[in-house]
Amino acid sequence: MLVVMTHNATAAEIEAVCATITSMGYTPAPMPGAQRTAVGLVGNDGRVDDTLIAELPGVAKIIHVSNPYKQVSREWRPENTIVTIAPGVSFGGEDIPVIAGPCSVETEQQIVESAILVKAAGAIGLRGGAFKPRSSPYSFQGLGKKGLELLALAKRETGLAIVTEAMDDEGAHLVAEVADCIQIGARNMQNYSLLKTVGRIGKPVLLKRGMAATIQDLLLSAEYILSEGNPHVILCERGLRSFDSASRNLFDLTAIPVVHQLSHLPIVADPSHGTGRRDKVMPMARAAVAAGADGLLIEMHPHPDRALSDGAQSLNGEQFAELMHQIRRVAEAVDRQIAGSIAAVA
Amino acid sequence: MLVVMTHNATAAEIEAVCATITSMGYTPAPMPGAQRTAVGLVGNDGRVDDTLIAELPGVAKIIHVSNPYKQVSREWRPENTIVTIAPGVSFGGEDIPVIAGPCSVETEQQIVESAILVKAAGAIGLRGGAFKPRSSPYSFQGLGKKGLELLALAKRETGLAIVTEAMDDEGAHLVAEVADCIQIGARNMQNYSLLKTVGRIGKPVLLKRGMAATIQDLLLSAEYILSEGNPHVILCERGLRSFDSASRNLFDLTAIPVVHQLSHLPIVADPSHGTGRRDKVMPMARAAVAAGADGLLIEMHPHPDRALSDGAQSLNGEQFAELMHQIRRVAEAVDRQIAGSIAAVA
Amino acid sequence: MLVVMTHNATAAEIEAVCATITSMGYTPAPMPGAQRTAVGLVGNDGRVDDTLIAELPGVAKIIHVSNPYKQVSREWRPENTIVTIAPGVSFGGEDIPVIAGPCSVETEQQIVESAILVKAAGAIGLRGGAFKPRSSPYSFQGLGKKGLELLALAKRETGLAIVTEAMDDEGAHLVAEVADCIQIGARNMQNYSLLKTVGRIGKPVLLKRGMAATIQDLLLSAEYILSEGNPHVILCERGLRSFDSASRNLFDLTAIPVVHQLSHLPIVADPSHGTGRRDKVMPMARAAVAAGADGLLIEMHPHPDRALSDGAQSLNGEQFAELMHQIRRVAEAVDRQIAGSIAAVA
Amino acid sequence: MLVVMTHNATAAEIEAVCATITSMGYTPAPMPGAQRTAVGLVGNDGRVDDTLIAELPGVAKIIHVSNPYKQVSREWRPENTIVTIAPGVSFGGEDIPVIAGPCSVETEQQIVESAILVKAAGAIGLRGGAFKPRSSPYSFQGLGKKGLELLALAKRETGLAIVTEAMDDEGAHLVAEVADCIQIGARNMQNYSLLKTVGRIGKPVLLKRGMAATIQDLLLSAEYILSEGNPHVILCERGLRSFDSASRNLFDLTAIPVVHQLSHLPIVADPSHGTGRRDKVMPMARAAVAAGADGLLIEMHPHPDRALSDGAQSLNGEQFAELMHQIRRVAEAVDRQIAGSIAAVA
Secondary structure, eight states, X not given: XXXXXXXXXXXXXXXXXXXXHHHTXXXXXXXXXXXXXXXXXXXXXXXOOOHHHHTSTTEEEEEOOSOSOOTTBTTTOOSOOXXXXXXXXXXXXXXXXXXXXXXXXOOHHHHHHHHHHHHHTTOOEEEOBSSOOOSSTTSOOOOTHHHHHHHHHHHHHHOOEEEEEOOSHHHHHHHHHHOSEEEEOGGXXXXXXXXXXXXXXXXXXXXXXXXXXXXXXXXXXXXXXXXXXXXXXXXXXXXXXXXXXXXXXXXXXXXXXXXXXXXXXXXXXXXXXXXXXHHHHHHHHHXXXXXXXXXXXXXXXXXXXXXXXXXXXXXXXXXXXXHHHHHHHHHHHTTOEETTHHHHHO | OEEEEOTTOOHHHHHHHHHHHHHTTOEEEEEEOSSOEEEEEESOSSOOOOHHHHTSTTEEEEEXXXXXXXXXXXXXOOSOOOEEEETTEEESSSEXXXXXXXXXXXXXXXXXXXXXXXXXXXXXXXXXXXXOOOSSTTSOOOOTHHHHHHHHHHHHHHOOEEEEEOOSHHHHHHHHHHOSEEEEOGGGTTOHHHHHHHHHHOSOEEEEOOTTOOHHHHHHHHHHHHTTTOOOEEEEEOOBOOSOTTXXXXXXXXXXXXXXXXXXXXXXXXXXXXXXXHHHHXXXXXXXXXXTOSOEEEEBOSSGGGOSSOGGGOBOHHHHHHHHHHHHHHHHHTTOEETTHHHHHO | OEEEEOTTOOHHHHHHHHHHHHHTTOEEEEEEOSSOEEEEEESOSSOOOOHHHHTSTTEEEEEOOSOSOOTTBTTTOOSOOOEEEETTEEESSSEEOEEEEOSXXXXXXXXXXXXXXXXXXXXXXXXXXXXXXXXXXXXXXOOTHHHHHHXXXXXXXXXXXXXXXXXXXXXXXXXXXXXXXEEEOGGGTTOHHHHHHXXXXXXXXXXXXXXXXXHHHHHHHHHHHHTTTOOOEEEEEOOBOOSOTTSSSBOOTTHHHHHHHHBSSOEEEOHHHHHOSHHHHHHHHHHHHHHTOSOEEEEBOSSGGGOSSOGGGOBXXXXXXXXXXHXXXXXXXXXXXXXXXXXXXX | OEEEEOTTOOHHHHHHHHHHHHHTTOEEEEEEOSSOEEEEEESOSSOOOOHHHHTSTTEEEEEXXXXXXXXXXXXXXXXXXXXXXXXXXXXXXXXXXXXXXXXXXXXXXXXXXXXXXXXXXXOOEEEOBSSOOOSSTTSOOXXXXXXXXXXXXXXXXXXXXXXXXXXXXXXXXXXXXXXXXXXXXXXXXXXXXXXXXXXXXXXXXXXXXXXXXXXXXXXXXHHHHHTTTOOOEEEEEOOBOOSOTTSSSBOOTTHHHHHHHHBSSOEEEOHHHHHOSHHHHHHHHHHHHHHTOSOEEEEBOSSGGGOSSOGGGOBOHHHHHHHHHHHHHHHHHTTOEETTHHXXXX
């Protein structure tokens, strides 16, 4: 931590800062400069609470040098964490799993048909919401437990791994019984009660970045899960709130190399929510793979024109198969491969 | 709803849009233009799901005319809603209640001392967190139930109304036993499970605007509470995520007249979180009152330099008394008055 | 400047950073910590170029402690700068001048009628664009030199001080012949050629904050003008780009106390552009005065429904007079007064 | 244009809107709905000024259906525009030209060495600033005319096409004598005087998107150039202002498919400014190509540690060669090729 004094701070004020640092159990390191003095705080093992010092006269600002997160950081663990949600479905290695499916589980026929198309195109995971966070209370809120049963059925029929969202504690336990990976949505990224719950449950978690969350916010939310003893966290970039209505969100693909530098956790991309427009999903899925994404989430619906939610950003089966074809080529160009592709091709 | 066709949409494509609208039970109203045709959808009572139409060839974009919210809208109820959380503590009328207190409840002495200072300065409500949503799992998380007991004690000693945050279902029921108003924090503004719970509990709710929430998002979250049968909702502007680190958040005071136009619900302002800096709280509290705020939330701590959280934005007792003095004058200049002021002066 | 080393930086890497700092003519001050070492750079008089050091192995990040601006800073000059653009029209003292008028100068009758209404309401400056920066090349671009002549005429008739915008070098010289203060619009805030030109001209400059400019960006743009020898700079908050279409811009009133803390220059507010909606101008003008604004810019048009630009945010004469009445009361409540008001009242 | 009436608008108010539309020379098309009435405006050829109507009682909001730009739109010209800045250097077709070089032209040796490395790696254009827009007046401002002479020299020695920035009218004419393409920087994207000047000069223009510009703003700025008779415009995505300091800017790659849908103009990407960090340039260059970019701008410096500006985001010669290698592979995976690559390989 660095305490920057004002231009005209007196020697007594600087001394008082040093004395306070000493009283807190750390060592002060004053650095006089031509323009002003700064005082370093030495000896801390983690972030220091600065409120005592911020109060003192002559203090211009305080700069924190240590990161507030620990277990999620690359410094804590240099090698990549590989999160395996089901046999053969691993995030963080060279393989790039694709998880696809409808926004919401609607009917048995719809989810089974989706699963068959997803599998046929070579993807290895099925997504689909049983509990849906919707901005309006009057929008379709999902089938709830019935939706989870239909996901379980689709899994039995196809063997696909299941990723689905939980919105509260009760839902998290229900989802954990059926799904291979519990999704925490963007709106709940800072719902710390829910993060602790899924941390304790211990199942793999897919944590979506909030609409206006910094990468540090995202990593701190992941830290909540790890600090409960659950290391199986997959991060997800899904677009930020934007001032430009040309796309639904502002898809921040640079988050991928930024997370790879700061953390050992895998990060996947969701170009369907990231762009919100069907015709933008294909190019941005390619871009995500080229940027280094460790997986993709794609909205696919056998009949997007009849979807109960997010139809405008869902691909149909044929479009999804074409997407899989295109990203396989890009994956090869960056020396990786789409997970399960070879089997699908064979 | 208006369906805008592309420049070169064919007559058959326009006809297909009309047919689809008819099949949905509405009436199409084609409007040919020099550049392009638009097709109005007539006869809806509320927002229409557009996914069937968005799919059709020749459709350029779809514009929704109806608001997605109902019960919170000024059109639904033209006169102001007055939310009374305790005898004499009402939001939405001419009086402007001030709720002040520490970020977190820390000790009996701290919260009682805070309450006495708050009351002495003429405010009529006490705030203070027992359950604290913190970005980092390693930061102080609040005293929990013990904190609620201390708030109850402070209420008994001073008669101040209590506003405190709930972070999950279990907490909401605990808070409801002690508090006069349940606060939903910015990070949980779209935690719909929690919104439904506090809607069902029925106690007054103070709903804070999320960091990147539009006013429409905020009103829709309030609609979740009203649609469960609880009309006692107070909205709160507390600053948005900003690209400028000069202040902690971007305090959007225009939200106040915007909400007053769109909704009958009262809206209060929180200049402490809105700015994040002690020396900015005073001018922005004045500005909030001048803009028409129906109440203020102010962080105050008897000893900000020893606060366990948010010390840098807390006023001490003397500063808070000065703030009350200043906003009384501004309130008069806009023909309102700070609630309880006269009694305090007498 | 502070060089933060990575967790695992070697002693040799730290030594190399120190050697580089020495070779640049400064003194290194290593600060070993429990988690990592930081190296202070001592002896600089202003911002240091960090590119040599950022390159070195083991460097995690570099933190600049000095501000990049000088002459505009409060540390450079502790007392307020008073900018006088015409006799009795001064910004930065206790008086709060109001400058009002139409978005664009349209006709002799329109601008003279506007000036008479502005003066009658007690304001002391007239605004109106002769050169208009419009997003579309097909929108009305202003009357140019003819518009300046009409402003000169309105000044002769009423004695009001004139503030009008310049968009390029040639225009700046033309504007300087007629206006008391040259306005630089938000879109040109970082048009450094133009900033240097108005710096050399030496007339007072009203510099509007760009749509996504930080306060530091704004101060640096002002520094361009001061560094050419022109200290007569008035800053202006006029709203930032927003993700919420509920208002045209996001009016950042906290910029006022932030600028007052960092700089000695006066700052005024433009609630007409800041909100973009007529019915929001009044409350936000009051809020700006309560927040400490050193002046106001208000769009007023004798017949807003016939305005060639920005009619939706312009007040008519009666509304403007009501605004003047309301802000006089708020100004008193913060121990200031609207400039020229007393004369107008007498 | 669509005029949405309030919930409770009277028949007389609706009639007044219709009458006003008629008086403006258009045809009104009232659309009564269950909740409210909307009135379409039919017969316009381009955007209609709405100020007369916005004024009327009972009008809730006005929705513009037509785009405000014309010549840049894909509806105006369905096929891609190919902008050729020099023989063999074309943007908008299957080839993807790469333009690389230092942020600033510093010395003869530096720019010639840069040009040789750029050419050796297979790129076909050289960038480098002679006129530099810098936030601070105390930062290096470029060599000016001397810099242009050095660029001309580098062109003679290597045959590379030259792209360099102009900041004002005088500079634009100087740049036009030497460069193959005039760059307009992000800070000047809405400097309409400069846009008109480069429109009249007629040379190819590379127009960078402003820090908070919507795609529509960018297209309107391009429209300024086209409306002066210059169709040779290349758009450029270079990152937006962000709330997250993890990267310098928020690189909006979705802008690429969005522009491709709305406009016939080519769009290139600048991952160096887009990310601001050397180690992020490589993955985001790959992502830009995968997203469909029509060219790349890359900052490269023979000795980034000695660069006078933007060293932290510049690649050295070896890193740049590796980047060219990687993007060639990605280009192939999307059925395109890096321009000039084959010659470089042979």
